[in-house]
Amino acid sequence: MAQVDTDRFLKDLNELRKIGAYKTGVHRPTYSPEDMESRRWLMERMREAGLEPSIDGIGNVFGRHPGPGPKLLVGSHIETQNHAGWLDGALGVVAGVALARAGLPVDVVAFADEEGHYGSFIGSRSLIGLLEESEIDSLKNRYHGKPLREALREAGLEGLPRPRLDPARYKGFFEMHIEQGTQLESQGLRAGVVTGIVAIWQYRLIIEGMQDHAGGTTMAERKDAGLTAVRLLARIDREFPMLCGPRSTWTCGRIALDPGAPSIIPGRAEVLFQFRDIDTAVLERLRECLQRVVQEMNRTERTRTTLETMSESRPAPCDPAMQAALAAAAERHASGQWQHMPSGAGHDAQYMARVMPAAMLFTPSIGGISHHWSEDTKEEDLALNLRILADAAEAYLRG
């Protein structure tokens, strides 16, 4: 059994935490000086662990194992959301270094911009050939608008090659990550073997009515776009539970009424609505329900509702053999204290799953908090999951 140095692993995590430290978390937005410092720090750790480090033209840091034989790819991302946590991403990268240090034949990767400061998974998509130069030309930072090209130049990445992964080199990809929810914590569990990453189907509903004076227009005359939005969302609230899967989620994150004044009947409403599931059949059932509710609103309401598809990603099921290896290792190290579970959030693993077997291991998140500086996980859970990952990797490589 591989002997991982959990003390060194925790020491590395705590050292990385100092780069861009913010309260008990970190602030390392993609391509910021702190982010680039953390990438250089990582390349040093890779070298120490016997890997050959490099950085590519989109900022992916890669540590290549020099030896022969089948390999695993292990990693996650290293930049963070603004003023966010110390483990989201960093955990999976530092875990990869720990596996290399323990002598396992792994390449380690830190994908650039998983957190989407500039785009959607541009690091992992670049590695599998799904990022065109024209997309790089068009992207801008979503907070301050700086063009991606300018950010790459300032970070010293301009002109570097963007090599593609050779999937034939790997038996699979492992990503260890914090759960970002409370499923493990609330059940007193210490590890989660991920069954797959859910797809997110996202829509914009535009409701057009008639803006009118809230005093002068009788109830019977109104074309109230806001009221249609309420009725539509209330209908979804009744219908979706009868059609969803056991772990489906659906969310309305925004309702914007125009003009939004207390004495004006809203003439227009915009609703952002999404649902997530790992099963395409469930997703299709929910989409059909949404379409029917819109159709019904257009039959019964005096407004006009239009449904726009913003994105419909595909679910990424985790590889059964890799899941089995993780499950066996979890049972060995934490008998009865782990479960299978889907990932409701997106991860780089969903793109790696397109070119090789992929799997994920979740650690508990204290209070379910992520994308906030107070994000945390107990050190004994971090150490436990590193042991599970190392054993699973070794067993899967052997198997």
Next chain:
Amino acid sequence: MAQVDTDRFLKDLNELRKIGAYKTGVHRPTYSPEDMESRRWLMERMREAGLEPSIDGIGNVFGRHPGPGPKLLVGSHIETQNHAGWLDGALGVVAGVALARAGLPVDVVAFADEEGHYGSFIGSRSLIGLLEESEIDSLKNRYHGKPLREALREAGLEGLPRPRLDPARYKGFFEMHIEQGTQLESQGLRAGVVTGIVAIWQYRLIIEGMQDHAGGTTMAERKDAGLTAVRLLARIDREFPMLCGPRSTWTCGRIALDPGAPSIIPGRAEVLFQFRDIDTAVLERLRECLQRVVQEMNRTERTRTTLETMSESRPAPCDPAMQAALAAAAERHASGQWQHMPSGAGHDAQYMARVMPAAMLFTPSIGGISHHWSEDTKEEDLALNLRILADAAEAYLRG
């Protein structure tokens, strides 16, 4: 029967329309150079009609009839919403001048800032002693923030007295106004005798839940403030129709979800909700229902809803004898083409009604449009309503 000069009335309205002309409407925000020009123009028209004009320290223009005997007060406001219509307010003021010109014993008034650029009915409230100096100190323009004191100084009104009306001088107050709705037009009617001005009861609902990741948090764990807002408003949509009066209105003009991002479960929601009716018993019934719905949400939801009262105005019923005079005149001039109706919008008459009998006469609004430059009414309807108003005023004075 009083002989009003409807041609001269329409000529005055069209002349006033040139001051601050904007497309087919006007732009005369309170205390703007255009607004002050229109007030000086009005004082000239008052003088021509035999009235003694003055302007007070808040901008009210007053035309005092010099003769003996019982008087009526007739008027409305003369400033406009931004880029708004030519008749909203101006109609009632110019109608007052036309009545004076026809020899009726009327004082004419143009109340300042009915449109609320700086405050709420500051002109009419000043005249009945409900506007303190401290409120004048505190008010600012709601669009550009200029303090009211500064605007008054620039308009040359600083230091002028703010006299109070002597209610004993009047038998009542008449205000002619555009309907600002489509009730008259949709029924092919040409005049509306107003039964009263509705009260507006306005509330803010604050819903506190828990902000969470839309992927990581299961449906069963969520404390979705936006979903509570939807359920609460859907419940009101079901309950209010069983409790309301025949002309009650209720409106949710704003739903703000925080943070308003597609993949974040809203941790907080703010809802602006109001209802209007002329009957206090109905208003109280609706308020009790709203309170019960909030109580029920706090019983069944995992969020916490708080109901804040923003304002609860009082309804202003119109004087029965004045209504009867208007109704008789309407039947004489437009038999079968008029109706009794409440005013869903607020008007200066609601403050005059606190100190003397008051009544209103509505002309149709083409397409129900107001607060927009395309607002309009047919000239024959304007002339007709002037005749109705003049006859009603004469009959009521006699009665």
